[in-house]
Amino acid sequence: MRIITAQDIEEVMSFRDLLETLRRAFRVGVVAPSPHTQRIARPTGLDDGSLTISSAWHNFAAQDTVERGFIGTRLESCLPTSLEHDAPAVAGVYLLQSGKTGTPLALLDGKALVNWRTAATSALASSYLSREDSSRLLMVGAGNLAPYLIDAHASVRPIKEVLVWNRSPAAAQQLVEHMQGQPFKVSATADLGGAVRGADIVCCATSANTPIIQGEWLQEGTHLDLVGSMHADQRECDDTVISQARLFLDSYDNTPTTTGDLKEPLADGVLSLQDIASDLAELCQGDRAGRRFYEQITLFKSTGTALADLAVAGHVYLRV
Structure with a gap:
């Protein structure tokens, strides 16, 4: 062995x-x-x-x-x-x-x-859900997974600029320094709302217990990739995001019941299971459409799959 x-x-x-x-x-x-x-x-x-x-x-x-x-x-x-x-x-x-x-x-x-699996799953979803001309990526969170997510998204879209936001500005700057030498510009930001408004793809990998991404910040055509806050008492986005976006999962089997980003909106009536457009299997098999039009806001929520x-x-x- x-x-x-x-x-x-x-x-x-x-x-x-x-x-x-x-x-x-x-x-x-x-x-x-x-x-x-x-x-x-x-x-x-x-x-x-x-x-x-x-x-x-x-x-x-x-x-x-x-x-x-x-x-x-x-x-x-x-x-x-x-x-x-x-x-x-x-x-x-x-x-x-x-x-x-x-x-x-x-x-x-x-x-x-898990680092490679998580980032690659997000990029696979992005290949169906983000706009093909997406060039500005916002990375929310600066933990161990962040550089993998940045590289993964850049492998499927023509990323030219990456902004990094983290609750600790020092951690954000450390990630920026780590990512130097890439074929895209990487810099830190303290203005989360402004960064979301200017991003084509917003990728979140945090352990936030309360929503940090506000729906009022999202612009037409944005793709939101949520890979953190996987437990029922954790959330990365608010209800306004959920009500605006076309929602996709990595798997129907466990995501709606395991993550607060979906469990709470389901319990409060903001979201129904019928509002979930597709999971990755259906996207890859061609059974369901991904992004339907240029201005659409899409959201991919991932909690990891054994597959x-x-x-x-x-x-x-x-x-x-």
């Missing part, structure tokens, strides 16, 4: 290749049971940790996948006390097995896999 490190993953990846692997995966589909989460109790009963196990495998009833199919399982822990030891709050690994024999093939670094995890893991395994 191979051990595939984060460095190994970085060395073989490019978004252009990965997007086509993901596009094929969403067209074909996989078997993906609901994730299973166990609570890891703490002595005080507060700030308990969790262990989540999510799996997926190719449909082995289809003859063309019997010989090359995979089984994949992601194990991910979230322990609040990890911060006390200067460790990531969320950590995990990905086990890839042969679909024919069940033999373990590789153990992949979970964080690196994308498996596709990215297999993509890496075949290249390392």
